[in-house]
Amino acid sequence: MLNNKSVLITGGTGSFGKKFVETILRDYPNVKKIVIYSRDELKQFELKQKYPEKDYHQLRFFIGDVRDGERLKRACEGIDVIIHAAAIKQVDTAEYNPDECVKTNIHGAQNVINAALATNVKHVVALSTDKACAPINLYGATKLCSDKLFVAANNIKGSRDLRFSVVRYGNVMGSRGSVIPFFIDKRSSGVIPITHEEMTRFNISLQAGVDLVMFAIGHHLGGEIFIPKIPSYKIIDVAKAIAPNAKIEVVGIRPGEKLHEEMITATDAMNTIDLGQYYAILPSVSFNHTRQEYIDHHQAVPVAKDFHYSSDKNTDWETVESMREKIIKYVDPDFTVE
Incomplete structure (x- = not known):
């Protein structure tokens, strides 16, 4: 699928970007080029050291910000596939720096769309989050807006052979700033702070997130929001899995945080189809494909009218042992219970 193709990853030095590069080089050794587009030269330097033999052959490094439309357009020349992973994603950071979050997550998304429309890109897949579903914080609201921009971009592509779609998933195990490394760091103190004893979240590995993006590249018609079927966990069970002998301290839900997360609301259900391994929310307005064409293409079935996919109503759950x-x-791999 990606052999002899050129791929650009915005935010390519983040947790997802690094796993995506690793996966491409493993599964598509004849990929023509992978362009890492990001702002941090140190992280680019560190990634270069991991693949010294690939530098300037299959791996290219562009210092750039998605806010810079002209730089992004230059980076997209000769690119076949764009994976948009750049974002300001910390909830509290977004609340304290709202304008900066809007510039990156919304204006940056539009710049990616404009760059794809101005070049010969064939596929664009944007990463989203469960926080974009019925958002209550600015980060989620900006990602919902970003999702809408990418979905609607299919209606302005004209005669171009170009498809835009979105992937949406929950908490990624071990990603920077996430709960698992936080709890591992805190366990030496003997106290694990949790926000609420009943809080739940969706759980997905980095590799499963990459696999979802690969699926989208290979199967999307354009306009779908792809959602994986993944387990939920209780935050308190994660704490018990990491530090069973530590004291649990309930510190309260932080501003902009939900008790449970959603990925498909009951309102979304009317436009949602079941693909087997994944769900897909179809665009409410599409000038390119009918609802039935999406269903036939994906060999899917519509979900029930009252369907609702949330972390607390999931049928698949992690246990302390499975976590x-x-x-x-x-x-x-060296983790042990203290």
Whole structure:
């Protein structure tokens, strides 16, 4: 699928970007070019050291910000596939710096769309978040707006052979700033702070997130928001898996935080189809494909009218034991319970 193709990843030095590069080089050794587009020269330098033989052959590094439309357009020359992973994603950071969050997450998204329309890009897949579903914080609101921009971009592509779609998923195990590394760091103190004893979240590994993006590249018609079927966990069970002997301290839900997350609301259900391994929310307005064409293409079935996909109503749950196993598998192979 990606052999002999050129791929650009915005935010390419982040947790997802690094796993995506690793996956492409492993599964598509004849990829023509991978362009890492990001702002941090130190992180680019560190990624270069991991693949010294690939530098300037298959791996290219562009210092650039998605806010800079002209720089982004230059980076997209000769690119076949764009993966848009750049974002300001910390909830509290976004609340304190709202204008900066809007510039990156909304204006940056539009710049990606404009760059794709101005070049010969064929596929664009944007990463989203469960916080974009019925958002209550600015980060989620900007990502919802970004999702809408990418979905609607299919209606302004004209005669171009170009498809835009979105992938939406929950908490990624071990990603920077996430709960698992935070709890691992805190366990030495003997106290694990949790926000609420009943709080739940969706759980996905980095590799599963990459696999979802690969699926989107290979199967999208354009306009879909792809959502994986993944388990939920209780925050308190994550704490018990990491530090079973530590004291649990309930510190309260932070501003802009939900008790439970959603990925498909009951209102979305009328436009949602079940693909088997994944769900897809179809565009409410599409000038390119009918609802039935999406269903036929994906060999899918519509979900029930009252369908609702949230972390507290999930049918698939992690246990303390399964979380511990996955921490060892996906986050830290040397992890042991103290």
